[in-house]
Amino acid sequence: MKSNCINCKFYKVKDALTGYCRVLIKETGDKKAEQPMVRDHGSCPKWIDCGQQYHIRLGWIKAFNRKQL
Structure with a gap:
């Protein structure tokens, strides 16, 4: 499987091509941490x-x- x-465990889907990375939220425990696209x-x-x-x-x-469609 490609990495x-x-x-990835930290990826949250937004649409068919993009999503958010939640790695900072999981590491810090801060729900308001940055979620880069x-x-x-x-x-x-x-x-x-x-x-x-x-x-x-x-x-x-x-x-x-x-x-x-």
Whole structure:
């Protein structure tokens, strides 16, 4: 599995191509910490595999794309 944002534990989906990185929130415990916008194919050194959540995200994105058409 590639270590990109869409299959990272800290990624939160916004739409089909972008989302938010929540790594600072998890590290500091501060819910108001910065949530930088990232692309689904980006990556960083703090990447952690999200396991089954990856397939759930793909299903959500497919449904979102069908709804947009």
